[in-house]
Amino acid sequence: xxxxxxxxxxxxxxxxxxxxxxxxxxxxxxxxxxxxxxxxxxxxxxxxxxxxxxxxxxxxxxxxxxxxxxxxxxxxxxxxxxxxxxxxxxxxxxxxxxxxxxxxxxx
Ligand SMILES: [Zn+2]
Numbered sequence: 001x002x003x004x005x006x007x008x009x010x011x012x013x014x015x016x017x018x019x020x021x022x023x024x025x026x027x028x029x030x031x032x033x034x035x036x037x038x039x040x041x042x043x044x045x046x047x048x049x050x051x052x053x054x055x056x057x058x059x060x061x062x063x064x065x066x067x068x069x070x071x072x073x074x075x076x077x078x079x080x081x082x083x084x085x086x087x088x089x090x091x092x093x094x095x096x097x098x099x100x101x102x103x104x105x106x107x
Contacts, residue, residue, distance in 0.1 A: 025042075
């Protein structure tokens with residue numbers, strides 16, 4: 001575990017109930033020099049979240065996405081390298097700026 005992941009300790013809280021979670025409750029899915037992806041299952045409300053942590057000019061930033069993947073599924077997904085951290089962030093940013101309707105995706 002890198003110092004980046006350790007430094008992000010205080011950032012990890014459940015996006016649903018706000019409970020602070022310990023690193024021991026997370027699973028490190030991917031770790032690079034300046035980026036980490038963690039899987040968190042909240043001990044209180046049992047919501048699973050993917051936590052993306054990156055370090056940049058302005059310090060540590062984190063992005064949380066609620067997921068229905070459990071630990072094993074998330075681990076499998078990342079181990080197969082089907083998804084890179086950059087791809088997930090790209091998708092997230094696309095969705096954030098996307099102004100259309102959900103049906104536009106399906107057509
Ligand atoms: Zn929670």
